Amino acid sequence: MTMLGDRQQLAYIASQAADARVNVELETEGMTLNIGPQHPATHGTLRIIARLDGEQVVWAEPSCGYMHRGYEKLTEVRTFPQVTALVNRIDWLGSFANEVPFILAAEQLMEIEAPPRAQWIRTILFELSRIANVSLFLGDLGVQLGAITPVFFAFRDREYVLNLIEGATGGRFHPNFDRIGGLKDDLPAGWIDETRSVMRKMRKFCDEIEGLLFGNEIFEARTRGIGVIPRDVALQYGLSGANLRASGIDWDLRRDQKLPMAWDKVDWKVWTHPDGDSYARCWVRLQEVRESTFLVEKLLDTLPSGPVMAKVPRIIKVPEGEAWVSTENPLGEMGYYVVSKGELGPFRVKIRSASFNNISIVPWLLKGVYVPDIITILASLYFILGDIDR
Amino acid sequence: MSSLADITAVLGDAVEDTFERGTDGNVDTWVRIKTSAWRDAGRLLREKLGYDYFCFLSAIDWMPSPYGRGEEDPTIEREPIDTTIRHGYVGGSTQMQVFARLVNHRTHVGVTLKVDVPEDSMTVDSWVDIFAGANWHERETHEMFGINFAGHPDLRNMYLPSDFEGHPMRKDFPLLARIVKPWPGIVDVEPLPGGSDDEGGAE
Numbered sequence: 001m002t003m004l005g006d007r008q009q010l011a012y013i014a015s016q017a018a019d020a021r022v023n024v025e026l027e028t029e030g031m032t033l034n035i036g037p038q039h040p041a042t043h044g045t046l047r048i049i050a051r052l053d054g055e056q057v058v059w060a061e062p063s064c065g066y067m068h069r070g071y072e073k074l075t076e077v078r079t080f081p082q083v084t085a086l087v088n089r090i091d092w093l094g095s096f097a098n099e100v101p102f103i104l105a106a107e108q109l110m111e112i113e114a115p116p117r118a119q120w121i122r123t124i125l126f127e128l129s130r131i132a133n134v135s136l137f138l139g140d141l142g143v144q145l146g147a148i149t150p151v152f153f154a155f156r157d158r159e160y161v162l163n164l165i166e167g168a169t170g171g172r173f174h175p176n177f178d179r180i181g182g183l184k185d186d187l188p189a190g191w192i193d194e195t196r197s198v199m200r201k202m203r204k205f206c207d208e209i210e211g212l213l214f215g216n217e218i219f220e221a222r223t224r225g226i227g228v229i230p231r232d233v234a235l236q237y238g239l240s241g242a243n244l245r246a247s248g249i250d251w252d253l254r255r256d257q258k259l260p261m262a263w264d265k266v267d268w269k270v271w272t273h274p275d276g277d278s279y280a281r282c283w284v285r286l287q288e289v290r291e292s293t294f295l296v297e298k299l300l301d302t303l304p305s306g307p308v309m310a311k312v313p314r315i316i317k318v319p320e321g322e323a324w325v326s327t328e329n330p331l332g333e334m335g336y337y338v339v340s341k342g343e344l345g346p347f348r349v350k351i352r353s354a355s356f357n358n359i360s361i362v363p364w365l366l367k368g369v370y371v372p373d374i375i376t377i378l379a380s381l382y383f384i385l386g387d388i389d390r
Numbered sequence: 391m392s393s394l395a396d397i398t399a400v401l402g403d404a405v406e407d408t409f410e411r412g413t414d415g416n417v418d419t420w421v422r423i424k425t426s427a428w429r430d431a432g433r434l435l436r437e438k439l440g441y442d443y444f445c446f447l448s449a450i451d452w453m454p455s456p457y458g459r460g461e462e463d464p465t466i467e468r469e470p471i472d473t474t475i476r477h478g479y480v481g482g483s484t485q486m487q488v489f490a491r492l493v494n495h496r497t498h499v500g501v502t503l504k505v506d507v508p509e510d511s512m513t514v515d516s517w518v519d520i521f522a523g524a525n526w527h528e529r530e531t532h533e534m535f536g537i538n539f540a541g542h543p544d545l546r547n548m549y550l551p552s553d554f555e556g557h558p559m560r561k562d563f564p565l566l567a568r569i570v571k572p573w574p575g576i577v578d579v580e581p582l583p584g585g586s587d588d589e590g591g592a593e
Contacts (some may be wrong), residue, residue: 065549077459077568237523238444256498258416270441322478339478362528
């Protein structure tokens with residue numbers, strides 16, 4: 001740049017300032033930005049349509065339906081035991097947890113209860129699917145915010161948990177292991193010791209993620225104060241799981257609901273965070289994975305002996321009635337409203353999935369945020385596509 | 391005082407029928423609301439009784455499907471299916487019912503609310519200005535059951551193309567895959583672990 005005299009320099013600065021002022025006053029034309037359906041920063045095929053004013057979002061709406069499989073309709077032409085194979089695929093990262101509330105609803109209508117050992121193993125597998133699911137979230141979170149390392153750690157360590165699930169059920173992703181009245185099988189030999197060592201590994205993984213992400217200055221700058229959800233808004237939209245607890249609401253269905261499961265038989269802690277921002281949501285999930293590893297160990301310590309299957313008829317007919325059962329799944333509250341007419345299959349099943357409600361807040365939450373924060377907010381809300389569309 | 395007594399006291403005339411099931415500490419409650427009072431009922435439950443957590447909203451078509459469960463061979467003639475409507479808990483007077491669930495997040499007590507959908511107008515009031523989360527649920531219900539929600543800002547389709555005809559979750563909407571081809575897995579019986587196969591269970 002050539003040397004400018006003082007007066008020229010002043011004039012230059014003044015003209016720059018004037019330009020800036022004009023830019024502020026000028027009405028910029030709105031721009032529509034499509035994120036997805038195929039985009040590295042979306043899990044699966046969620047498409048976000050955002051109308052921008054400069055860098056700010058003035059209106060945004062997720063466009064669902066790229067993965068709608070019509071499970072509610074399909075359940076009406078299946079028998080009760082066949083439905084678990086369908087609902088397995090709703091939240092595919094925590095499949096076993098999807099089966100449990102449906103089976104519990106059917107058991108409630110039939111007025112049978114699984115034997116204690118089956119309840120314990122169900123709870124253990126439920127928590128293992130939570131660990132597998134949320135540990136992937138913790139790794140993925142890094143990728144979305146520009147850090148590559150955590151995702152490798154997550155895929156490496158999640159595999160140990162998936163091996164456990166496979167060892168017990170035969171399926172890595174789709175166990176299809178829960179039966180009305182109990183479980184398909186007992187645990188294989190040596191599984192309990194293996195689980196204990198994997199739980200120690202997963203705690204180490206949590207420490208690693210905590211060191212990599214949660215102490216990181218860039219991570220904090222990008223998540224603190226971003227996407228704040230106040231308590232009453234969270235309740236109105238039916239947010240659940242870690243998203244709700246990160247807004248300071250101390251509510252966990254595992255603790256606050258009476259179900260024939262083993263959660264109330266051991267001591268554990270429900271984690272909450274008062275801030276309601278993206279950081280809080282991620283932090284609560286990290287704590288929950290760690291808590292789950294302790295929970296699994298305590299459940300293994302108290303595992304009762306006995307059969308894993310109650311006496312049930314060979315051909316299962318569920319008596320006429322209606323039942324609602326929901327559990328605290330990795331993503332939040334997942335529930336089934338089952339209407340039976342006393343036939344082989346359900347008359348109507350309403351599947352209440354966590355992500356559908358969790359994502360319905362997005363149009364409200366994205367208003368006024370900057371484009372890079374869209375990614376942060378979506379990542380921290382944490383959804384699985386199959387859990388939105390069903 | 392039970393939660394049901396509270397609800398009937400607050401809602402008064404709006405309540406058509408109630409039902410309770412379960413034992414102490416684990417009671418589930420059903421309440422049927424008059425169609426005209428649906429909006430007010432939601433507002434009163436939220437403001438007076440603290441049912442501030444919106445769980446879900448959907449609908450039930452009570453007519454048994456005229457296509458059956460899709461287990462028969464479609465090439466063989468069969469007897470027509472009985473499509474008499476039998477309502478579930480808390481009764482009803484229309485084929486379609488909208489139902490929703492609200493929970494009090496402090497006491498963790500939930501209630502399932504049902505409302506009849508008049509067959510001529512197919513309309514009930516929208517809850518969007520009471521529970522913002524009802525927005526998507528009502529859109530989904532509109533798309534899947536063809537029920538209108540008066541006062542909803544934007545009843546666009548969520549899943550299907552906007553020119554899609556019919557409402558897939560209605561019972562008279564056929565599941566085509568089951569009609570063009572017989573279902574191979576009619577009833578599968580799996581041997582039970584620990585149980586004897588001959589005696590046929592506890593019955």
